Amino acid sequence: MRTEQPTTIHLTDYRQPDYLIDETHLTFELFEDHALVHSRLAMRANAAGEGGALPPLVLHGQDLVLQSVALDEQALTADAWQVDDSSLTLQPQAREFELAITTRIEPQNNTALEGLYKSGGMFCTQCEAEGFRKITYYLDRPDVMSRFTTTVMAERGSYPVLLSNGNLIASGEHEGGRHWATWEDPFPKPAYLFALVAGDLYRIDDSFTTMSGREVELRIYVEPENREQCGHAMDSLKRSMRWDEEVYGREYDLDIFMIVAVNDFNMGAMENKGLNIFNSSCVLAHPDTATDMAFQRVEAVVAHEYFHNWSGNRVTCRDWFQLSLKEGFTVFRDAEFSADMNSRTVKRIEDVTFLRANQFAEDAGPMAHPVRPDSYMEISNFYTLTIYEKGAEVVRMLHTLLGAEGFRKGTDLYFERHDGQAVTCDDFIAALEDANEADFTQFKRWYSQAGTPVLQVDGRYDAASSTFQLLCRQSCPATPGQTEKLPFVIPLRLALLDGEGREMPLQLAGETQARGTETVLAVTEAEQLFVFENVREEPLPSLLRGFSAPVKLVYPYSRDDRVFLAMHDPDGFNRWEAAQSLAVDVLQGLIGIHQAGRPLLLDQRLLEVHRAVLKDDSLDPAMVAEILRLPSEAYLVELAEEADVEAIHHVRDWVRRELATALAETMWSRFRQLGDGAGAYRADAESMARRSLRNTLLGYLMLTESSEALSVCVQQFVEAGNMTDRQAALVALVNSPHEQQKHAALEEFAQRWNAYPLVMDQWFSIQAASPLPGGLERVQGLMKHPAFTLRNPNKVRALIGAFANQNLANFHRADGAGYRFVADQIIELNRLNPQIASRMLTPLTRWRKFDEPRQLLMKAELARILASDDLSPDVYEVVSKSLA
Numbered sequence: 001m002r003t004e005q006p007t008t009i010h011l012t013d014y015r016q017p018d019y020l021i022d023e024t025h026l027t028f029e030l031f032e033d034h035a036l037v038h039s040r041l042a043m044r045a046n047a048a049g050e051g052g053a054l055p056p057l058v059l060h061g062q063d064l065v066l067q068s069v070a071l072d073e074q075a076l077t078a079d080a081w082q083v084d085d086s087s088l089t090l091q092p093q094a095r096e097f098e099l100a101i102t103t104r105i106e107p108q109n110n111t112a113l114e115g116l117y118k119s120g121g122m123f124c125t126q127c128e129a130e131g132f133r134k135i136t137y138y139l140d141r142p143d144v145m146s147r148f149t150t151t152v153m154a155e156r157g158s159y160p161v162l163l164s165n166g167n168l169i170a171s172g173e174h175e176g177g178r179h180w181a182t183w184e185d186p187f188p189k190p191a192y193l194f195a196l197v198a199g200d201l202y203r204i205d206d207s208f209t210t211m212s213g214r215e216v217e218l219r220i221y222v223e224p225e226n227r228e229q230c231g232h233a234m235d236s237l238k239r240s241m242r243w244d245e246e247v248y249g250r251e252y253d254l255d256i257f258m259i260v261a262v263n264d265f266n267m268g269a270m271e272n273k274g275l276n277i278f279n280s281s282c283v284l285a286h287p288d289t290a291t292d293m294a295f296q297r298v299e300a301v302v303a304h305e306y307f308h309n310w311s312g313n314r315v316t317c318r319d320w321f322q323l324s325l326k327e328g329f330t331v332f333r334d335a336e337f338s339a340d341m342n343s344r345t346v347k348r349i350e351d352v353t354f355l356r357a358n359q360f361a362e363d364a365g366p367m368a369h370p371v372r373p374d375s376y377m378e379i380s381n382f383y384t385l386t387i388y389e390k391g392a393e394v395v396r397m398l399h400t401l402l403g404a405e406g407f408r409k410g411t412d413l414y415f416e417r418h419d420g421q422a423v424t425c426d427d428f429i430a431a432l433e434d435a436n437e438a439d440f441t442q443f444k445r446w447y448s449q450a451g452t453p454v455l456q457v458d459g460r461y462d463a464a465s466s467t468f469q470l471l472c473r474q475s476c477p478a479t480p481g482q483t484e485k486l487p488f489v490i491p492l493r494l495a496l497l498d499g500e501g502r503e504m505p506l507q508l509a510g511e512t513q514a515r516g517t518e519t520v521l522a523v524t525e526a527e528q529l530f531v532f533e534n535v536r537e538e539p540l541p542s543l544l545r546g547f548s549a550p551v552k553l554v555y556p557y558s559r560d561d562r563v564f565l566a567m568h569d570p571d572g573f574n575r576w577e578a579a580q581s582l583a584v585d586v587l588q589g590l591i592g593i594h595q596a597g598r599p600l601l602l603d604q605r606l607l608e609v610h611r612a613v614l615k616d617d618s619l620d621p622a623m624v625a626e627i628l629r630l631p632s633e634a635y636l637v638e639l640a641e642e643a644d645v646e647a648i649h650h651v652r653d654w655v656r657r658e659l660a661t662a663l664a665e666t667m668w669s670r671f672r673q674l675g676d677g678a679g680a681y682r683a684d685a686e687s688m689a690r691r692s693l694r695n696t697l698l699g700y701l702m703l704t705e706s707s708e709a710l711s712v713c714v715q716q717f718v719e720a721g722n723m724t725d726r727q728a729a730l731v732a733l734v735n736s737p738h739e740q741q742k743h744a745a746l747e748e749f750a751q752r753w754n755a756y757p758l759v760m761d762q763w764f765s766i767q768a769a770s771p772l773p774g775g776l777e778r779v780q781g782l783m784k785h786p787a788f789t790l791r792n793p794n795k796v797r798a799l800i801g802a803f804a805n806q807n808l809a810n811f812h813r814a815d816g817a818g819y820r821f822v823a824d825q826i827i828e829l830n831r832l833n834p835q836i837a838s839r840m841l842t843p844l845t846r847w848r849k850f851d852e853p854r855q856l857l858m859k860a861e862l863a864r865i866l867a868s869d870d871l872s873p874d875v876y877e878v879v880s881k882s883l884a
């Protein structure tokens with residue numbers, strides 16, 4: 001852990017590196033109580049700094065024991081270099097030289113899971129963003145790209161598999177039961193893409209023939225007991241490879257592509273060149289143990305990491321301020337892939353729901369930052385929803401503005417122009433502009449201005465002139481360090497619906513003919529008027545279709561308008577959106593009534609929309625499930641000026657019960673019609689949609705507290721042929737008042753699956769998220785469960801993360817005990833794993849959203865964390881910014 005106060009790094013301070021590293025030769029000697037890392041670097045002064053004396057060479061390094069340094073094969077004495085907490089400095093004597101360094105590290109004690117560490121019995125690495133400096137002294141920055149050759153040496157019995165990036169070029173035996181393997185990666189890469197794995201792993205083999213006819217070996221490495229759970233990841237990989245060829249013309253480049261699954265991992269997965277390392281939760285999927293959601297996550301993450309081979313590896317980032325260059329683009333790519341593989345509309349609904357509940361909250365909070373941040377203290381804190389999800393929305397808008405063909409011309413030029421380079425978001429935009437003769441000067445404000453814009457639209461119909469005027473106003477709230485915002489370019493996809501819900505022809509004033517029945521307007525001014533002509537009757541506009549921009553849309557729809565759109569909008573996404581916004585409106589109204597102490601009465605229109613949707617066989621069942629699922633508590637908190645935790649929880653729960661009671665008959669008949677869930681499990685979109693609706697209905701039916709629902713639920717729990725159905729039944733039981741059945745089910749589940757860590761994560765999560773009273777005590781009890789450990793990030797997320805993020809009622813207990821508990825865990829995690837500690841802080845940083853007593857309690861816990869010893873830069877940055 002660094003001891004000095006972390007400093008702030010600014011984008012405007014970017015300078016080219018003084019030195020470059022043409023070749024990197026690494027040798028790892030792995031032992032149980034330490035590892036030796038020998039590096040030999042072929043270096044040269046960067047031509048950009050030519051002339052004058054050679055500058056000192058400052059290498060990054062952290063938590064290393066330096067054992068030796070040699071310049072051009074001359075060992076240096078300790079007076080020839082300076083070492084501190086974070087660097088090694090020495091003075092080169094020539095423009096080109098070879099630097100050899102040996103460091104000693106202790107992977108077995110590395111609980112931060114950054115650099116070289118042990119997970120279970122295996123050695124593995126995580127170098128993004130700045131983990132390589134915990135392996136050896138190096139120029140650990142993405143604009144220094146080098147060709148790597150890596151030799152791994154270890155004991156053969158425990159570590160029969162030795163892997164690194166690229167191709168295996170040699171291997172052999174050593175005395176004393178040790179062996180070695182040498183890997184060579186022909187593609188220059190920054191250190192953050194370096195990877196090494198050594199362990200006792202089972203290998204699943206497959207192959208892929210690329211579009212030019214080259215054969216690529218595909219391998220997934222897992223612990224032997226997981227060998228049956230890799231089929232879905234392998235299929236997803238092959239589909240991703242084909243899709244990137246078809247949609248982007250991008251072919252894989254090495255002869256081998258490897259994925260390794262590890263249990264202890266800070267994030268989802270990592271795109272190391274030719275050797276992706278995955279959190280096992282994003283690889284393993286078997287119908288008996290993984291839910292449909294897990295299957296979809298595996299597919300998406302495999303695709304995401306694979307797509308990075310072009311958007312991230314072949315073309316990488318110049319500096320970490322450009323992180324969204326690879327992440328936003330790659331999330332957009334994986335979202336489009338998932339949309340093509342499954343239901344496009346449902347995928348979009350899921351992503352928009354997630355963005356609005358979470359990224360909007362981030363954008364309105366103390367850590368708000370632009371898609372391309374101006375400054376940071378700890379880069380690990382900037383792997384955010386803004387960089388990833390909002391970044392993807394920005395790329396999506398570019399795709400919308402250019403059209404699929406224009407966008408493809410732009411990405412072709414981008415990859416061609418910058419292959420092998422480390423570039424910026426501006427370079428990406430320039431390629432799209434140059435390929436399309438477009439001008440994105442104003443559009444680029446999406447990269448520099450933080451905050452969620454509000455787009456206020458008003459419509460006025462004039463029957464006499466048959467015109468419809470659309471007045472658009474945009475504004476953007478202040479965010480930390482940014483008070484004045486300039487107008488964005490907001491692509492507004494829309495249609496105008498007639499009284500039957502049909503789309504009418506769209507002809508803008510000044511145009512000689514209609515442009516079709518759906519169009520994209522570019523809103524570029526703070527205030528802007530669009531006039532449609534030849535509009536034969538008063539229309540109802542269907543706005544921001546497909547969520548064409550990450551903004552908050554305000555339009556003065558009446559509840560009847562929303563009902564109409566929910567029933568008739570030909571656009572599936574906007575049908576859902578109308579039902580959703582109707583539900584938001586109803587819930588917000590009831591929250592006010594509840595606060596005023598008046599009795600609750602449900603607007604029958606919400607009920608009728610749900611009834612109609614339930615009876616509509618032409619709708620995708622997954623869509624029906626999405627509509628029935630009311631806006632989340634988290635989203636209602638986000639929308640509130642001051643969130644009333646008790647009222648939000650009470651009212652949402654009450655509405656769910658009202659719907660269940662009133663629609664019980666319709667729900668039962670649809671539930672039965674969807675089949676009993678038996679029959680062979682299939683992971684296709686259609687089967688998943690069926691299970692999704694059926695289990696949503698089971699959740700509702702259990703709210704009626706009928707004995708029939710209980711027995712159907714218990715039966716489903718016992719007899720389910722897959723984890724999706726079993727888990728849905730468990731969730732319903734855990735959230736029910738049926739103590740005996742609940743405990744029996746939890747007990748049975750834990751007994752049966754205790755050897756499956758990922759299933760136990762679900763078991764922890766379901767209980768941690770249960771809103772029933774006494775939640776904190778239950779979570780505290782579970783912390784002592786033998787399957788729980790603070791050292792495994794998945795366990796921390798499953799128990800503490802689920803409690804703090806998905807259990808509004810219990811986390812926000814009025815006495816502050818929920819906050820105190822989470823703060824205690826953060827203080828403990830700060831010592832073990834600063835990245836995870838920092839992530840667990842998010843719910844506490846949202847204190848401004850709540851009532852004053854809660855604000856005080858939350859701030860007190862943040863202050864207590866800030867005052868604790870040995871604060872990591874990760875935790876320090878988030879806590880200090882959220883208290884500022």
Ligand code: TRP
Nearest residue numbers: 128129266267268269270271383
């Ligand atoms: N580049 C990874 C991705 O696919 C992100 C990542 C994986 C990461 N592991 C990490 C970032 C650890 C920071 C720390 O999105």
Ligand code: ZN
Nearest residue numbers: 304308327330
């Ligand atoms: Zn990524």
